[in-house]
Amino acid sequence: MRRMHLEAVLKSSVRHAKPAGLTLQYGTAGFRTKAEHLDHVMYRMGLLAVLRSKKTKSVIGVMVTASHNPEEDNGVKLVDPMGEMLVQEWEVYATNLANAEEHELQTALTNIIKEETINMQDESCVVIGRDTRPSSENLSLAVIDGVTAFESRYQDYGLVSTPQLHYIVCCRNTDGRYGEPTVEGYYQKLSKAFNDLVKQSPNSEADKKSLSIDGANGIGALKIREMEQHLQPLLSLLLFNDGSKGKLNHACGADYVKVLQKAPEGIDMKPGERCCSFDGDADRIVYYYKDNEHRFHLLDGDKIATLISTFIKELLVKVDLTLNMGVVQTAYANGSSTRYLEEIMKVPVYCAKTGVKHLHHKAQEFDIGVYFEANGHGTVLFSKRAEEQIRQLVDTGTSEESRKAAQMLKNVIDLINQTVGDAISDMLVIEAILSLKGLSVEKWDEIYTDLPNRQLKVKVADRRVIETTNAERRTIKPPGLQENIDEIVKKYHMSRAFVRPSGTEDVVRVYAEADTQENADALAHEVCLAVFHRAGGVGDEPKPLR
Ligand SMILES: CC(=O)N[C@H]1[C@@H](OP(=O)(O)O)O[C@H](CO)[C@@H](O)[C@@H]1O
Numbered sequence: 001m002r003r004m005h006l007e008a009v010l011k012s013s014v015r016h017a018k019p020a021g022l023t024l025q026y027g028t029a030g031f032r033t034k035a036e037h038l039d040h041v042m043y044r045m046g047l048l049a050v051l052r053s054k055k056t057k058s059v060i061g062v063m064v065t066a067s068h069n070p071e072e073d074n075g076v077k078l079v080d081p082m083g084e085m086l087v088q089e090w091e092v093y094a095t096n097l098a099n100a101e102e103h104e105l106q107t108a109l110t111n112i113i114k115e116e117t118i119n120m121q122d123e124s125c126v127v128i129g130r131d132t133r134p135s136s137e138n139l140s141l142a143v144i145d146g147v148t149a150f151e152s153r154y155q156d157y158g159l160v161s162t163p164q165l166h167y168i169v170c171c172r173n174t175d176g177r178y179g180e181p182t183v184e185g186y187y188q189k190l191s192k193a194f195n196d197l198v199k200q201s202p203n204s205e206a207d208k209k210s211l212s213i214d215g216a217n218g219i220g221a222l223k224i225r226e227m228e229q230h231l232q233p234l235l236s237l238l239l240f241n242d243g244s245k246g247k248l249n250h251a252c253g254a255d256y257v258k259v260l261q262k263a264p265e266g267i268d269m270k271p272g273e274r275c276c277s278f279d280g281d282a283d284r285i286v287y288y289y290k291d292n293e294h295r296f297h298l299l300d301g302d303k304i305a306t307l308i309s310t311f312i313k314e315l316l317v318k319v320d321l322t323l324n325m326g327v328v329q330t331a332y333a334n335g336s337s338t339r340y341l342e343e344i345m346k347v348p349v350y351c352a353k354t355g356v357k358h359l360h361h362k363a364q365e366f367d368i369g370v371y372f373e374a375n376g377h378g379t380v381l382f383s384k385r386a387e388e389q390i391r392q393l394v395d396t397g398t399s400e401e402s403r404k405a406a407q408m409l410k411n412v413i414d415l416i417n418q419t420v421g422d423a424i425s426d427m428l429v430i431e432a433i434l435s436l437k438g439l440s441v442e443k444w445d446e447i448y449t450d451l452p453n454r455q456l457k458v459k460v461a462d463r464r465v466i467e468t469t470n471a472e473r474r475t476i477k478p479p480g481l482q483e484n485i486d487e488i489v490k491k492y493h494m495s496r497a498f499v500r501p502s503g504t505e506d507v508v509r510v511y512a513e514a515d516t517q518e519n520a521d522a523l524a525h526e527v528c529l530a531v532f533h534r535a536g537g538v539g540d541e542p543k544p545l546r
């Protein structure tokens, strides 16, 4: 490392001192904790982004957000050259850097540079984005301080959704082939693909119902407002929880709706009308509606994956292309969705560990890989081969029908944000499919019926005592826990349950499914007790739900 660089680093590091003793881990989605503990982490992630940029000879992204966490929290994640999450091998560098005490920082940096044989003379560029949290602006300035300490180039994109930053990184590293590397370029690309798609809809006039969006009082609301003008008058959007009064993610947003299986506050729901919720950084989406009896119905990531993969499969038949398509889920996927995809749709389904990076990785193995977490985070990946074949058929398809189907697939490719799950992009794909197929939200919901399920959390002294295997569906530690869960599960009908330590919160998550909601709740509670007693629960024993 050149002396000058190092001196600059050590000098500016003093302004971003690490609270002694604080340790954090680069988890499922980067670092996340109370915002006041993150200044030094941001500065150091600025440094790491520069090293990653030099190493990959590409533009690297840094996003300041804590997604669905409460407003007081914040976090940071790095974006790799093609818009993917930071490669796993570098997560340990991120953790080491974040946890190095002041006097260890130099060694931590030198180690990475040596290990990765980074040439500090190489060019570098970092792009930065942030969500709407009150703490985000200052924290992004800390990132910039880190970036400039290494004399790197950077561009601050300011307020953007997480998927917009992923899109921008991908555009910057592909000479604009993926699109114009600006937020405006993103709107142009997506809205053109969407408008072209729905133009082909025989039902464009038929379903005049509007879509109500819960913006979680976050960045998604802001960005929908900007995008809206590109979409009019094809889609009528009603925006709620737009951040003008409510608190970010408070009693609203995709996570709230999915976990509590109820409508967010602040939204005006009319029977039969489509509603959707974004999360705090707009990379997740879930749909829902209430029926004429005012019962709430949730259409989560599993229902979205089913809708999209069915649509794509039908188009593939029309264009007569033999491309292999697979759906990737996690253990949280509702059993009914897996059964429907495998048995009715005859689509191969795979189970990956929780966290988008695992699903994304698996989905890359297919010509067309559809992946969604049940919570609504997901996208579709098209291999280069698939994309080329589809684009070719737009002109060379043997019949009018096949050319039209190829055109639709091409529009889907352009509409979907292939870099990462994206609430806005997914929403437009869903809206286009519903319009093209003339499907109401009720009809979409009827494709299969979810098994009643419950997700709970247990507080334990150290969640790392739980180790899992088989894509997190079974525990191997602590001893006896899995056997205990197996015994409990046997007592219920159509039942399934698993536990795993969360990667973003200091809790153990419990998931249970059974034939009735009452049984799913009782099963979840019994499993919570097993975790509490066998994995060092703290505080009061978990109480039954009713
Ligand atoms: C059950 C669940 O929804 N888990 C979420 C949550 O991870 P945990 O490791 O379960 O805390 O946050 C992740 C990041 O947003 C997301 O990828 C994941 O799906």
Ligand SMILES: [Mg+2]
Residues within 6 Å of the ligand: 067, 068, 279, 280, 281, 282, 283, 284
């Ligand atoms: Mg998110």
